[in-house]
Amino acid sequence: MPREAPYLHIADDLRRRVRAGEWVAGERLPSRAQLAAEYGVGRNITQRAMERLIIEGILEGRAGSGTFVRAPRERLRMVRSRHREARGGSPFRADMLEQGRRGTWDSRSQARVPAPEGIAHRLAISPGEPCVRTNYEFLADGQPVQLSISWEPMAITDGSPIVLPEMGPLAGAGVVERMRTIGVNIDVAVEVPRPGRAVQEEANLLGITVGDPLIRIERTYYDVDGRPVETADIIVPDQRWEIAYEIPIDQPDI
Missing domain, CATH: 3.40.1410.10 (Chorismate lyase-like)
Structure with missing residues (x-):
């Protein structure tokens, strides 16, 4: 069986940390470089992981400011x-x-x-x-x-x-x-x-x-x-x- 891509493991862990309240709604996450150093991977890996969570609606990117936990919106x-x-x-x-x-x-x-x-x-x-x-x-x-x-x-x-x-x-x-x-x-x-x-x-x-x-x-x-x-x-x-x-x-x- 092929191994799961590394960015998926990091996306899973970031998702877990957000849900555990490590970062609250509206709070900025560490930079991609900081997360890459923490996880011991390249920046492109953490970028793909964060992009996946943006697609899922958990995070949001703000131009020039970084990546933030998306605040829940009234549906x-x-x-x-x-x-x-x-x-x-x-x-x-x-x-x-x-x-x-x-x-x-x-x-x-x-x-x-x-x-x-x-x-x-x-x-x-x-x-x-x-x-x-x-x-x-x-x-x-x-x-x-x-x-x-x-x-x-x-x-x-x-x-x-x-x-x-x-x-x-x-x-x-x-x-x-x-x-x-x-x-x-x-x-x-x-x-x-x-x-x-x-x-x-x-x-x-x-x-x-x-x-x-x-x-x-x-x-x-x-x-x-x-x-x-x-x-x-x-x-x-x-x-x-x-x-x-x-x-x-x-x-x-x-």
């Missing part, structure tokens, strides 16, 4: 609910309002973007067909909460007042309400959540560390005829938010 609940869609308006804003927070977002839309193959498959269109792509950065009380990239086929919205989701009279209204105004009635949303890890750009936008756990949600809206009319990739930092799905149960007629 809030984000509810995905059909009722929020049915009420109209932005489901995100409604969710934040119920938590006493002000939900806002920044967005950037681009029209006539050729649909990549994966997006085309989700929208049941041919690759290369023009879409409107909108990048969102969602905020709660000014702090980053989630990211999203939305795709809408221009064959559905072109020439209408809602072709750009965040411009015109229905800016900020949400996909369901916007589509309803042009006669497209959305009947169902399908969401597929998957675990992931933050890459550099995502970490920068969300204010987290590269490698932090994420929840990636692939969402697609379908109209009453089963046609996909919008699809989005939603990214939520797992250490700050947990996702809960509210599933209504139909009651029998009495």
Whole structure:
């Protein structure tokens, strides 16, 4: 059997020492050089060990300051609910309002973007067909909460007042309400959540560390005829938010 890599042994011991309270939340650990001397290994070994604990969320690196024990963060609940869609308006804003927070977002839309193959498959269109792509950065009380990239086929919205989701009279209204105004009635949303890890750009936008756990949600809206009319990739930092799905149960007629 191959021997376990040396950095894993050091990561295990550092994890044990943190949990034993040798270093408390917010406290800086010894430098990589100091730890390398203590463990009798090269600096690259202690660096890999500390990077592993950063990925696990136990430590955090601060540019120019060193490596610290990460303070536990409050993990809030984000509810995905059909009722929020049915009420109209932005489901995100409604969710934040119920938590006493002000939900806002920044967005950037681009029209006539050729649909990549994966997006085309989700929208049941041919690759290369023009879409409107909108990048969102969602905020709660000014702090980053989630990211999203939305795709809408221009064959559905072109020439209408809602072709750009965040411009015109229905800016900020949400996909369901916007589509309803042009006669497209959305009947169902399908969401597929998957675990992931933050890459550099995502970490920068969300204010987290590269490698932090994420929840990636692939969402697609379908109209009453089963046609996909919008699809989005939603990214939520797992250490700050947990996702809960509210599933209504139909009651029998009495």
